[in-house]
Amino acid sequence: MNGSHDFEGLTVVIxxxxxGIGAAAADAFAARGANVAVLDLNASEQHWSHKCDVADDNQVRLAVAAVAEHFGGIDIVVNNAGIxxxxxxxxxxxxxWFRVLDVNLLGMVRLSRACLPHLRESKAPAIVNTTSIAALTGLVKRALYSASKGAVHSLTLAMAADxxxxGIRVNCVSPGTADTPWVQRLLEQAEDPAAERARLEARQPTGRLVSAEEVAAAIVYLADPANKSLTGTSLAVDGGVSGMRLVRK
Known part of the structure; x- marks a missing residue:
């Protein structure tokens, strides 16, 4: 982030x-002058936050009301919570299946639904959903996760049309395997975490995992008020894995 203040006066709910990616996005928006409200099961150490389980509609509505009261409105929603x-x-x-879809898909529905009345009052309203390359790429042993993210991709397009x-723009960012605490926990479950990490890195055309900060930069770009014609778009941040097949020498 270059520290410019193109989000000055805007309130972003994440x-x-x-x-992980959500924390990196919170830092990136704050660096550009935004008011940042983090909704999470765990409090943010860096930004204003409110405890919220996106699987509970009442908690979501109460959290959104608290954000609007504290900051005076809501301009941008980043639907990033997921399992x-x-x-x-x-x-x-x-x-x-019910649990993952409840969080990954319906969680976005609940937060978007609660925020829409506030977005309609904004001069720069935008929603950015976090999906995954798993939405459009077949991955081994990811049937449930892929289905949830495929639904988010379709939801994004439908919301953009609706x-x-x-004047409310709706887009999604599609990360590849990112170097986040969630991926680290998956690696720790492998028989040989170091070998599994090396395998994940080797399948990336760039030879490394995607950083949370890189995904955050894409989220900020999609939400940027300057990009008025950007809606119904999925932006892949995956090191080229979904679009390239390299032959290693």
Whole structure:
């Protein structure tokens, strides 16, 4: 981030903003002058925050009301909260399916729905959803997670169509394997974490994992009021893995 203040006076709500990509996005928006409100199960150490489980509609509505009261409005929503799942369609139970979809998909629905009345009052309204390359790329043992992120991709396009006439832009960022606490926890479950990390890095055309800060920069770009014609777009930040197949020498 270059420290410019193109978000001066705007209030950004970020779900899942206390760690990983969400925390990096919170820092990036703040560096550009935005008022940042983090909604998370865990409090942010750097920014104003409110405890919120996006799987609970009442908590979401109360948190949004608290943000609007504290900052005087809401201009940008970053739907970033999400949980992972590993397994094939045979390996995840119905309970797991309901839980992941409740957080990853319906969590975005709940927060967007609660914020829309405030966005309609904004001069620079935008929603950015965090999806994944798993939405459009078949990954092994990611059936449930991929389905949830594929739904987010479709939701983004539908919301963009629904709200374009209101001037509310809706886009999504599609990260590849990012170097975040969540991925680190997955690596720790592997028999050989170091070897698994090396395998993930080797499949990246860039030879490294995506950083949380790189994804945050894309989120800021999609939300930037200067990009008035940018809506219904999915921006991949994946080191080229979804678009390139390199032959290693």
């Amino acid at each position: 779900s899942g903003g206390s760690s 992972g799942a590993v397994g094939t369609v045979e390996e995840n139970s119905d309970k797991q 709200h374009v006439a209101e």
